[in-house]
Amino acid sequence: METINNTDQQIYSMPRIGDQAPDFEAVTTKGKIKFSDFAKDKWVVMFSHPADFTPVCTTEMSGFAERKSEFEALNTELLGLSIDSIHAHLGWVQNVRQNTGVYFDFPIIADLDMKVAKLYGMLQPNESETAAVRAVFFIDPSKKIRLIMYYPLNVGRNMDEILRSLHALQVSDKHGVALPLNWKQGDKAIVPPPKSLDELNDRLADTTLEKVDWYLAKKDIPNS
Structure with a gap:
């Protein structure tokens, strides 16, 4: 795992492809988890968003929710994160469900102390020191990081590409x-x-x- 320093000499972790995914414990909208025990024998797509109750993030989280069954068909669990409280997460989930009918039925980490965001390099100091960039980590059943995507705060991800990449990793492994x-x-x-x-x-x-x-x-x- 690589580390980088910003101008104030704060150190942020930068996991790399091939690293074991850093372990952590966290509170989520589905209860407490310990990552090393999460989604046994499954792939995990872990993704961060800058903040609850924001427009681009709402479209992205809705995209993950609407296509959750496609991830499940690929033996994959979804795991979201933002630097917000559990109460903000719950309010946002209910707000989106009430207004659009889309239910974020997967765990979202409440990372108010930024512990997980720092551990996974989701804080990019030249973009923001208080909001996670749009990171996506593809983690295999052995908890090894296989692919990483980073997007800036103002550009949404492409769900087709995320699913295509996940499928490609699995096909490459299998064949x-x-x-x-x-x-x-x-x-x-x-x-x-x-x-x-x-x-x-x-x-x-x-x-x-x-x-x-x-x-x-x-x-x-x-x-x-």
Whole structure:
């Protein structure tokens, strides 16, 4: 885990891809959790938003809520966070449900002391020292961080890309392949390049692959 200093010499953690997700205990809208015990044997998409009762955040949280079943189909739990109190969270959840019918039925961490936000590098000092940026952490069942996205306060995330990335990570793990630009379900996957002359000769002789060249070959994979 890397650390960075801002101009006042405050230190913020910056977890990286491949790190074990930092453990923590927190109060959420679904009760207290200890992260290392949360969502056993499942993926977790943990995401932060700057503040409750704000317009862009409301659209984003509604997007997660409306597509929660798609995350569940990918064996994934959602976990939100902002630097607000549990009472603010509960009031916001009820306000959105009352006004739009959308229910944020997943835990949202009340991080008033900024403990978790600092632990995960969600506070970016040149953007804000009191509001979390729009971070997204993709965490696998072994609690390893597999992908990180950061968005500024004024730009909302793309839910299609979040789901596409999650699916791509799982497909890559399951089939031992890489995924090309703009990959989506049903597209061909990239076969890892050969590492020896024997593997190279086998690759050249393989008629089941779509070969652009010996180092770039694609194959169909079952829908997952």
